[in-house]
Amino acid sequence: MPMNSDQALIVIDVQNDFCIGGALEVPFGEEVVANINRLVKHYEMVVYTQDWHPKGHASFASSHAGLAPFETIDLSYGKQVLWPDHCVQGTSGADFHPDLNTDSADAIVRKGCRREIDSYSAFFENDRETPTGLEGYLRTRGIKRIVCVGLATDYCVFYSAIDAAKLGFEVEVQEKCCRAIDMDNSLSKARQEMQSAGVDLK
Numbered sequence: 340m341p342m343n344s345d346q347a348l349i350v351i352d353v354q355n356d357f358c359i360g361g362a363l364e365v366p367f368g369e370e371v372v373a374n375i376n377r378l379v380k381h382y383e384m385v386v387y388t389q390d391w392h393p394k395g396h397a398s399f400a401s402s403h404a405g406l407a408p409f410e411t412i413d414l415s416y417g418k419q420v421l422w423p424d425h426c427v428q429g430t431s432g433a434d435f436h437p438d439l440n441t442d443s444a445d446a447i448v449r450k451g452c453r454r455e456i457d458s459y460s461a462f463f464e465n466d467r468e469t470p471t472g473l474e475g476y477l478r479t480r481g482i483k484r485i486v487c488v489g490l491a492t493d494y495c496v497f498y499s500a501i502d503a504a505k506l507g508f509e510v511e512v513q514e515k516c517c518r519a520i521d522m523d524n525s526l527s528k529a530r531q532e533m534q535s536a537g538v539d540l541k
Protein backbone atom coordinates (compact mmCIF):
# COMPACT_ATOMS: atom_id res chain seq x y z
CA MET A 340 0.00 0.00 0.00
CA PRO A 341 1.49 3.38 -0.98
CA MET A 342 2.00 6.17 1.56
CA ASN A 343 0.00 8.97 -0.03
CA SER A 344 0.34 12.36 1.58
CA ASP A 345 -3.09 13.40 0.33
CA GLN A 346 -4.90 10.59 2.18
CA ALA A 347 -6.07 10.45 5.78
CA LEU A 348 -7.29 7.49 7.80
CA ILE A 349 -10.14 8.40 10.16
CA VAL A 350 -10.54 5.91 13.02
CA ILE A 351 -14.02 6.39 14.42
CA ASP A 352 -15.08 5.77 18.03
CA VAL A 353 -13.08 2.63 18.89
CA GLN A 354 -13.96 3.12 22.56
CA ASN A 355 -14.67 0.74 25.42
CA ASP A 356 -18.39 1.50 25.55
CA PHE A 357 -18.77 0.28 21.94
CA CYS A 358 -16.84 -2.94 22.60
CA ILE A 359 -17.64 -6.14 24.48
CA GLY A 360 -19.12 -5.43 27.92
CA GLY A 361 -19.55 -1.73 27.10
CA ALA A 362 -22.65 0.36 27.71
CA LEU A 363 -23.56 0.47 24.00
CA GLU A 364 -21.91 -2.71 22.87
CA VAL A 365 -21.55 -3.05 19.09
CA PRO A 366 -21.54 -6.79 18.32
CA PHE A 367 -17.92 -7.87 17.81
CA GLY A 368 -16.76 -4.24 17.96
CA GLU A 369 -13.44 -5.19 19.54
CA GLU A 370 -12.59 -7.31 16.50
CA VAL A 371 -11.66 -4.19 14.52
CA VAL A 372 -8.76 -3.25 16.80
CA ALA A 373 -6.08 -5.57 15.38
CA ASN A 374 -7.00 -4.77 11.76
CA ILE A 375 -6.95 -1.03 12.45
CA ASN A 376 -3.56 -1.22 14.21
CA ARG A 377 -2.16 -2.85 11.06
CA LEU A 378 -3.81 -0.33 8.75
CA VAL A 379 -2.55 2.74 10.64
CA LYS A 380 1.05 1.96 9.62
CA HIS A 381 0.17 2.60 5.97
CA TYR A 382 -1.10 6.17 6.42
CA GLU A 383 0.86 9.35 6.86
CA MET A 384 -2.09 11.01 8.53
CA VAL A 385 -4.35 9.34 11.09
CA VAL A 386 -7.18 11.09 12.92
CA TYR A 387 -9.10 9.39 15.74
CA THR A 388 -12.55 10.40 16.92
CA GLN A 389 -13.97 9.94 20.37
CA ASP A 390 -17.66 10.09 21.25
CA TRP A 391 -17.48 12.38 24.31
CA HIS A 392 -20.77 13.19 26.02
CA PRO A 393 -21.43 15.19 29.17
CA LYS A 394 -23.59 13.51 31.84
CA GLY A 395 -27.31 14.01 31.10
CA HIS A 396 -26.73 14.23 27.33
CA ALA A 397 -29.88 14.68 25.19
CA SER A 398 -29.14 11.43 23.31
CA PHE A 399 -29.40 9.38 26.52
CA ALA A 400 -32.76 7.70 27.17
CA SER A 401 -32.15 8.38 30.88
CA SER A 402 -32.49 12.12 30.15
CA HIS A 403 -36.11 11.65 29.00
CA ALA A 404 -38.64 10.43 31.56
CA GLY A 405 -40.67 7.45 30.34
CA LEU A 406 -38.51 6.70 27.31
CA ALA A 407 -36.25 3.70 26.86
CA PRO A 408 -33.01 3.09 24.95
CA PHE A 409 -33.45 2.51 21.20
CA GLU A 410 -36.70 4.49 21.06
CA THR A 411 -36.65 7.68 19.01
CA ILE A 412 -37.60 11.23 19.98
CA ASP A 413 -38.02 14.52 18.13
CA LEU A 414 -35.43 17.05 19.28
CA SER A 415 -35.09 20.63 18.03
CA TYR A 416 -32.89 19.46 15.13
CA GLY A 417 -34.94 16.40 14.15
CA LYS A 418 -35.28 12.72 14.98
CA GLN A 419 -32.84 11.30 17.50
CA VAL A 420 -32.41 7.68 18.57
CA LEU A 421 -32.13 7.41 22.35
CA TRP A 422 -29.18 5.40 23.60
CA PRO A 423 -28.10 3.93 26.90
CA ASP A 424 -25.74 6.33 28.74
CA HIS A 425 -22.38 5.85 27.00
CA CYS A 426 -19.01 7.53 26.45
CA VAL A 427 -19.46 9.93 29.34
CA GLN A 428 -16.54 12.37 29.43
CA GLY A 429 -13.72 11.15 31.62
CA THR A 430 -15.11 7.65 32.27
CA SER A 431 -13.34 4.43 31.31
CA GLY A 432 -16.17 3.68 28.87
CA ALA A 433 -15.13 6.75 26.90
CA ASP A 434 -11.47 5.66 26.74
CA PHE A 435 -10.11 4.15 23.57
CA HIS A 436 -9.99 0.35 23.56
CA PRO A 437 -6.82 -0.47 25.52
CA ASP A 438 -5.25 -2.34 22.57
CA LEU A 439 -5.89 0.42 20.03
CA ASN A 440 -2.59 2.02 19.11
CA THR A 441 -3.15 5.78 19.13
CA ASP A 442 0.52 6.78 19.53
CA SER A 443 0.80 8.09 16.00
CA ALA A 444 -2.41 10.15 16.10
CA ASP A 445 -2.13 13.42 14.18
CA ALA A 446 -5.32 14.61 15.83
CA ILE A 447 -8.06 13.38 18.13
CA VAL A 448 -11.48 14.89 17.50
CA ARG A 449 -14.02 14.72 20.30
CA LYS A 450 -17.68 15.02 19.36
CA GLY A 451 -21.10 15.05 20.99
CA CYS A 452 -19.68 17.31 23.69
CA ARG A 453 -22.64 19.66 23.91
CA ARG A 454 -25.49 18.44 26.08
CA GLU A 455 -28.33 19.48 23.74
CA ILE A 456 -27.04 18.01 20.49
CA ASP A 457 -25.63 14.68 19.38
CA SER A 458 -22.89 14.26 16.80
CA TYR A 459 -22.58 11.00 14.90
CA SER A 460 -20.43 12.46 12.14
CA ALA A 461 -16.82 13.50 12.57
CA PHE A 462 -17.64 16.57 10.42
CA PHE A 463 -21.03 17.94 11.54
CA GLU A 464 -23.22 17.68 14.61
CA ASN A 465 -26.66 16.07 14.21
CA ASP A 466 -28.26 19.38 13.16
CA ARG A 467 -26.25 18.57 9.99
CA GLU A 468 -24.75 22.11 9.92
CA THR A 469 -22.61 22.83 12.99
CA PRO A 470 -19.05 21.92 11.97
CA THR A 471 -16.59 20.08 14.21
CA GLY A 472 -13.66 21.76 12.44
CA LEU A 473 -12.26 18.52 11.01
CA GLU A 474 -12.92 19.64 7.42
CA GLY A 475 -10.64 22.66 7.84
CA TYR A 476 -7.96 20.55 9.49
CA LEU A 477 -7.92 18.07 6.62
CA ARG A 478 -8.08 20.72 3.88
CA THR A 479 -5.28 22.82 5.26
CA ARG A 480 -3.18 19.66 5.40
CA GLY A 481 -3.87 18.96 1.70
CA ILE A 482 -6.03 15.88 2.20
CA LYS A 483 -8.14 14.80 -0.80
CA ARG A 484 -9.15 11.24 0.08
CA ILE A 485 -10.28 9.88 3.39
CA VAL A 486 -10.58 6.30 4.54
CA CYS A 487 -13.11 5.67 7.32
CA VAL A 488 -12.95 2.73 9.73
CA GLY A 489 -14.29 1.99 13.21
CA LEU A 490 -17.61 1.85 15.04
CA ALA A 491 -20.38 1.77 14.22
CA THR A 492 -20.67 1.16 10.46
CA ASP A 493 -24.32 2.24 10.35
CA TYR A 494 -24.06 5.29 12.64
CA CYS A 495 -20.85 7.24 13.15
CA VAL A 496 -18.90 5.68 10.28
CA PHE A 497 -21.89 6.09 7.96
CA TYR A 498 -22.55 9.75 8.84
CA SER A 499 -18.86 10.62 8.65
CA ALA A 500 -18.48 8.99 5.24
CA ILE A 501 -21.62 10.65 3.83
CA ASP A 502 -20.57 14.08 5.10
CA ALA A 503 -17.04 13.70 3.76
CA ALA A 504 -18.45 12.80 0.33
CA LYS A 505 -20.81 15.82 0.45
CA LEU A 506 -17.83 18.03 1.28
CA GLY A 507 -16.12 16.82 -1.87
CA PHE A 508 -13.54 14.41 -0.47
CA GLU A 509 -13.01 11.05 -2.11
CA VAL A 510 -14.20 8.56 0.49
CA GLU A 511 -13.55 4.91 1.16
CA VAL A 512 -14.94 2.74 3.98
CA GLN A 513 -13.02 -0.43 4.79
CA GLU A 514 -15.73 -2.71 6.08
CA LYS A 515 -13.40 -5.32 7.55
CA CYS A 516 -12.30 -2.63 9.98
CA CYS A 517 -15.89 -1.69 10.93
CA ARG A 518 -18.73 -3.33 12.88
CA ALA A 519 -22.42 -2.33 12.93
CA ILE A 520 -25.18 -1.87 15.51
CA ASP A 521 -27.63 -3.01 12.78
CA MET A 522 -30.92 -1.95 14.30
CA ASP A 523 -34.06 -2.03 12.08
CA ASN A 524 -32.07 -2.87 8.96
CA SER A 525 -29.83 0.16 9.49
CA LEU A 526 -26.74 -1.55 8.08
CA SER A 527 -28.16 -2.34 4.66
CA LYS A 528 -29.73 1.15 4.47
CA ALA A 529 -26.40 2.72 5.36
CA ARG A 530 -24.54 0.61 2.78
CA GLN A 531 -27.02 1.59 0.05
CA GLU A 532 -26.84 5.29 0.89
CA MET A 533 -23.06 5.24 1.01
CA GLN A 534 -22.94 3.56 -2.38
CA SER A 535 -25.31 6.13 -3.92
CA ALA A 536 -23.21 8.93 -2.44
CA GLY A 537 -20.16 7.56 -4.24
CA VAL A 538 -18.46 6.14 -1.16
CA ASP A 539 -16.11 3.33 -2.08
CA LEU A 540 -17.06 0.31 0.10
CA LYS A 541 -14.08 -2.00 0.43
Ligand code: VGL
Nearest residue numbers: 352390422490491494495
Ligand atom coordinates in the same frame (compact mmCIF):
# COMPACT_ATOMS: atom_id res chain seq x y z
C1 VGL B 1 -22.43 5.99 18.03
C2 VGL B 1 -24.60 5.79 18.75
C3 VGL B 1 -24.40 6.77 19.69
C4 VGL B 1 -21.35 5.51 17.11
C5 VGL B 1 -22.22 6.99 18.96
O1 VGL B 1 -20.16 5.72 17.42
O2 VGL B 1 -21.70 4.93 16.05
N1 VGL B 1 -23.63 5.40 17.94
N2 VGL B 1 -23.20 7.37 19.78
Ligand code: ZN
Nearest residue numbers: 390398426451
Ligand atom coordinates in the same frame (compact mmCIF):
# COMPACT_ATOMS: atom_id res chain seq x y z
ZN1 ZN C 1 -22.88 8.79 21.37
